[in-house]
Amino acid sequence: MAHGLEAIDWNAPWLQAWRARGQPLADAVAKGQSCANALNAVAGSLPACPVSFVPQSTLPEGQAYEAFIFETKQVPTRDGLHDFFNGLCWLHFPHTKQRLNQLQASQIARSGIAPVRGPARDALTVFDENAALLHAPDALWDALLHKDWQALFGPLRPMWQEARLQLFGHALLEKLVYPRTAITAHVYRVQTAAGAQGDWDPWLGAHLQADALAGKPFAHLPVLGVPGWWSPNETPGFYDDVSVFRPPRETSS
DSSP: OTGGGGOOOOOOOHHHHHHHHHHHHHHHHHHTHHHHHHHHHHTTTTTOOEEEEGGGSSSSOOOOHHHHHHHEEEEEEOSHHHHHHHHHHHHHHHHHHHHHHHHHHHHHHHOOSSSSSHHHHHHHHHHHHHHHEEEHHHHHHHHTTTTTTHTTTTGGGGGGGOOOEEEEOOHHHTTTSOOOTTEEEEEEEOOOOOOSSSGHHHHHHHOOOOOHHHTTOOOOGGGGEEEEEEEGGGGGGGGOTTTTSSOOOOOOO
């Protein structure tokens, strides 16, 4: 059983940065390997990958998932889309994933496991699960930040050719296996001179801080609105759906 992985369309534009490594892994799972074993077969050949993958049953009852990873360098992994994409992200962004885990473990050590996460843990989880990374000109970022959809996808549409958008969150990748217009990413702006997307990982691993993330430095982007990613967004009126492309909240004076 491929545990849902057979539904992945590796030709989707948002998966092109993941395809070379992800498709063979999905094929291995389709042939009967567990997600953990398939991921380990690649992780062992990557010097930068700081973890191995183990069955979910390895996680002791009552122990926090993030603390277990921090202490053991093992990632409990179920067979399915969610944990498959999580493991794939560890392979592509080892420095960033390790940094997020370090920050999560530090928050847990400081405050324990509470019914409601504090601002820092909440933001770390949002980043890990639903972030997209964007390197873009100022005009494009400002329009996105202010939810100026008509400018962002109208007059500024050609500027997307100068931008680079990389999905990161494994829950976001999982949701996009079944594309819906409303799927929205929390976009984090990458501000580094590194050109290739693969070079972003060391920068992020050194740059991310819990206090800064607690301020929620994210912009919201319905990712299927990105030019070239979804053919329906080329039709007139696509961006007029205010249930998806929501106007900015009014602030009281």
